Amino acid sequence: MSSHPELAEKFTRDVARTTWHDETLWFVRQKRDRIAYTIPEFQQLRDLASQVKNHMLSRIDEYLIQFEENAKKNGVHVHWAADAEEHNRIVLSILQKHGAKRMVKSKSMLTEECHLNPFLQANGIQVVDTDLGERIVQLRNEPPSHIVLPAIHLKKEDVGETFHQHLGTPKGEKDPQALTEAARQHLREQFIAADVALTGVNFAIAETGGFVVCTNEGNADLGVNMAPVHIACMGIEKLLPKLKHLGIFTRLLARSATGQPVTTYTSHFTRPAEGREMHIVIVDNGRTQQLGRPDFRNSLKCIRCGACMNTCPIYRRSGGHSYDATVPGPIGAILSPNIDLKKYSSLPFASTLCGSCSDVCPVKIDIHNQLYKWRQVISEEGAMSKSKKWSMKAMTTLLASPTLFALGGKFGRMMLKILPHSLTHAKSINPWAKTRELPAPPAKSFREWYAENNNEEQVNGKTESVTGPSIKQIAKHE
Amino acid sequence: MKVGLFVPCYVDQFYPQVAIASLQLLRKLGVQVEFPTKQTCCGQPMANSGCEQEALPVYHHFVDTFENYDYIVCPSGSCVYHVQKHYNVIEQTSSVQHVRAKTVELVDFISTVLGVDTLPGKFPYKVGLHQSCHGQRGLRLATASEFTPKQESATRQLLLSKEGLELTELDRKDECCGFGGTFCVVEEAVSGRMGQDRIADHQKNGTQVLTGGDMSCLMHLEGIVRRQQLAMRVMHVAEILNGNEP
Ligand code: SF4
Numbered sequence: 001m002s003s004h005p006e007l008a009e010k011f012t013r014d015v016a017r018t019t020w021h022d023e024t025l026w027f028v029r030q031k032r033d034r035i036a037y038t039i040p041e042f043q044q045l046r047d048l049a050s051q052v053k054n055h056m057l058s059r060i061d062e063y064l065i066q067f068e069e070n071a072k073k074n075g076v077h078v079h080w081a082a083d084a085e086e087h088n089r090i091v092l093s094i095l096q097k098h099g100a101k102r103m104v105k106s107k108s109m110l111t112e113e114c115h116l117n118p119f120l121q122a123n124g125i126q127v128v129d130t131d132l133g134e135r136i137v138q139l140r141n142e143p144p145s146h147i148v149l150p151a152i153h154l155k156k157e158d159v160g161e162t163f164h165q166h167l168g169t170p171k172g173e174k175d176p177q178a179l180t181e182a183a184r185q186h187l188r189e190q191f192i193a194a195d196v197a198l199t200g201v202n203f204a205i206a207e208t209g210g211f212v213v214c215t216n217e218g219n220a221d222l223g224v225n226m227a228p229v230h231i232a233c234m235g236i237e238k239l240l241p242k243l244k245h246l247g248i249f250t251r252l253l254a255r256s257a258t259g260q261p262v263t264t265y266t267s268h269f270t271r272p273a274e275g276r277e278m279h280i281v282i283v284d285n286g287r288t289q290q291l292g293r294p295d296f297r298n299s300l301k302c303i304r305c306g307a308c309m310n311t312c313p314i315y316r317r318s319g320g321h322s323y324d325a326t327v328p329g330p331i332g333a334i335l336s337p338n339i340d341l342k343k344y345s346s347l348p349f350a351s352t353l354c355g356s357c358s359d360v361c362p363v364k365i366d367i368h369n370q371l372y373k374w375r376q377v378i379s380e381e382g383a384m385s386k387s388k389k390w391s392m393k394a395m396t397t398l399l400a401s402p403t404l405f406a407l408g409g410k411f412g413r414m415m416l417k418i419l420p421h422s423l424t425h426a427k428s429i430n431p432w433a434k435t436r437e438l439p440a441p442p443a444k445s446f447r448e449w450y451a452e453n454n455n456e457e458q459v460n461g462k463t464e465s466v467t468g469p470s471i472k473q474i475a476k477h478e
Numbered sequence: 479m480k481v482g483l484f485v486p487c488y489v490d491q492f493y494p495q496v497a498i499a500s501l502q503l504l505r506k507l508g509v510q511v512e513f514p515t516k517q518t519c520c521g522q523p524m525a526n527s528g529c530e531q532e533a534l535p536v537y538h539h540f541v542d543t544f545e546n547y548d549y550i551v552c553p554s555g556s557c558v559y560h561v562q563k564h565y566n567v568i569e570q571t572s573s574v575q576h577v578r579a580k581t582v583e584l585v586d587f588i589s590t591v592l593g594v595d596t597l598p599g600k601f602p603y604k605v606g607l608h609q610s611c612h613g614q615r616g617l618r619l620a621t622a623s624e625f626t627p628k629q630e631s632a633t634r635q636l637l638l639s640k641e642g643l644e645l646t647e648l649d650r651k652d653e654c655c656g657f658g659g660t661f662c663v664v665e666e667a668v669s670g671r672m673g674q675d676r677i678a679d680h681q682k683n684g685t686q687v688l689t690g691g692d693m694s695c696l697m698h699l700e701g702i703v704r705r706q707q708l709a710m711r712v713m714h715v716a717e718i719l720n721g722n723e724p
Pocket residue numbers: 256301302303304305306307308309331357360361362363364365367
């Protein structure tokens with residue numbers, strides 16, 4: 001099992017691809033900015049969205065029951081799943097009841113989280129992801145690397161190669177239009193043949209028992225309208241109390257995700273059509289546990305827009321797969337430790353705590369604060385390496401004592417001066433030195449200088465400047 | 479008004495000129511300021527590494543050192559952020575509350591407490607300002623691009639009051655430099671790459687002197703500038719405002 005730093009290091013080795021990945025996602029972030037700036041009330045919308053979700057989470061039990069009642073009144077079958085396993089079994093049993101062999105599926109991070117596809121395939125069901133990006137990664141047998149842009153780690157050449165292998169497109173084809181057309185023809189056959197269509201849920205409305213699915217490709221609608229059975233899977237936190245709240249979220253979702261005013265398809269589902277069946281599977285899978293952690297419950301407000309990934313300078317340079325989790329990026333780094341603290345203990349440290357994720361988040365999740373808090377939990381619950389813990393303790397001893405601190409500093413500066421550059425900057429022992437020089441040690445620390453010079457003339461006089469060439473030297477070169 | 483100068487541990491040891499400039503600048507502005515010599519560190523390095531509990535003795539030492547000052551001024555937004563936001567985990571005695579409320583970032587102190595918005599002197603160079611994230615988004619010392627395309631901060635204003643100073647327009651106005659405390663070592667690959675990208679943006683847009691309010695970010699960026707042997711000077715904003723030559 002590799003940790004984030006190892007996987008990230010591997011990703012960054014391909015410098016050109018890292019640049020391309022970074023720039024592509026930054027482009028999406030800029031689109032988001034432009035459209036957010038054009039809406040004067042954008043920050044109020046974020047406030048409202050955050051308050052609605054807070055309120056919902058504080059009474060989630062009541063709203064879930066209300067939702068169930070209303071959905072049942074609409075003729076929908078409602079199922080409850082405590083965990084991933086139960087969710088998968090429920091979906092399989094619905095398929096089996098109908099003797100279904102083929103299922104089309106539109107984007108749903110929840111089913112990814114539950115590893116539904118391999119489970120169904122092992123039970124003889126053919127599952128086809130119909131979102132273009134998801135289909136691409138499915139053909140490659142990879143997990144999505146981003147929750148909104150699942151194949152963002154791939155270039156069009158990679159897609160061309162994948163389609164050549166699996167869909168028989170000409171070798172070397174990389175024209176996006178030709179590739180999309182090939183995918184469309186291929187998916188059309190899948191839609192026609194499907195016995196069951198599965199979708200995710202973006203928002204479920206307690207008041208009406210209905211739910212909303214947002215896509216840009218219309219693939220959810222195609223699947224649902226052609227297949228006789230529709231299964232919708234949702235995490236408990238997808239609820240909104242009332243229909244009137246929905247507009248706040250649909251305005252925020254697409255803008256934050258891709259910089260669009262609204263998703264191309266925002267489809268409302270309330271009841272099954274004549275002669276058809278509709279099922280909703282409501283899943284917990286660790287969510288109530290997170291709800292019970294006051295420091296982290298806020299993370300359940302997430303509407304999965306992906307904006308925190310697009311803005312995250314670490315995500316952009318390490319790729320989604322480096323998180324090795326269903327939801328990658330900043331939000332994934334606070335959701336994953338809830339599921340498995342040990343396995344994901346490197347994720348809360350994969351951040352500089354720059355705070356951009358919190359500022360971009362449409363529902364105002366304090367992501368970077370939660371990352372900070374997870375770090376404390378990881379340390380307290382013993383999921384941190386002994387050597388790291390020990391070095392932090394030693395550092396505290398040094399830093400809680402002025403004498404030790406002054407001595408230690410003097411020693412450090414002296415070592416930097418007398419040891420050869422090749423040793424202080426050895427890449428094998430000093431990770432800092434791989435890309436950077438250490439600071440050039442000054443003759444005296446500030447406290448030494450202060451002890452000698454704390455009188456008016458000195459304090460107001462001129463001082464030496466930092467190391468490196470001076471501007472005058474630079475000017476001479478030019 | 480009695481002001482205690484808080485000099486972050488690594489500034490004390492590696493960048494004394496930044497602390498000297500901060501001291502001189504404050505004295506020029508008529509502030510009665512001293513450096514309490516028993517100070518060490520605010521505890522941020524340990525806490526950001528997850529060892530908040532281990533850092534508590536350092537927190538108490540910090541409060542003991544500074545409780546009798548009206549303001550504690552520090553040339554580093556990130557240390558100020560740590561004292562203000564993360565000292566909530568120790569008992570909130572009146573001393574702790576006082577220290578948390580009165581620990582202020584240097585430029586913020588000059589502009590908000592002293593009410594100074596221009597400084598005399600020339601600095602005829604193209605200056606690239608790195609607004610550190612903890613100062614910008616943590617303490618809200620500058621506008622953030624997530625909210626508005628307008629770039630505003632007291633640091634920009636004070637810098638621009640220097641005769642001849644021109645600020646660099648960056649392609650990415652306020653992205654993180656990748657320092658991030660122990661992040662720079664633990665995630666060395668991503669950190670190095672982030673720093674290289676920031677420097678490339680400054681290079682492309684003509685920065686001669688790279689500056690900022692957090693020496694930690696600048697230490698990382700300066701390390702890259704020196705490794706790549708670039709014709710760019712790195713100075714803390716206190717040095718420029720104090721009138722130091724590049
Ligand atoms: S945490 Fe916020 S920004 Fe990130 S995906 Fe969720 S809603 Fe979007």
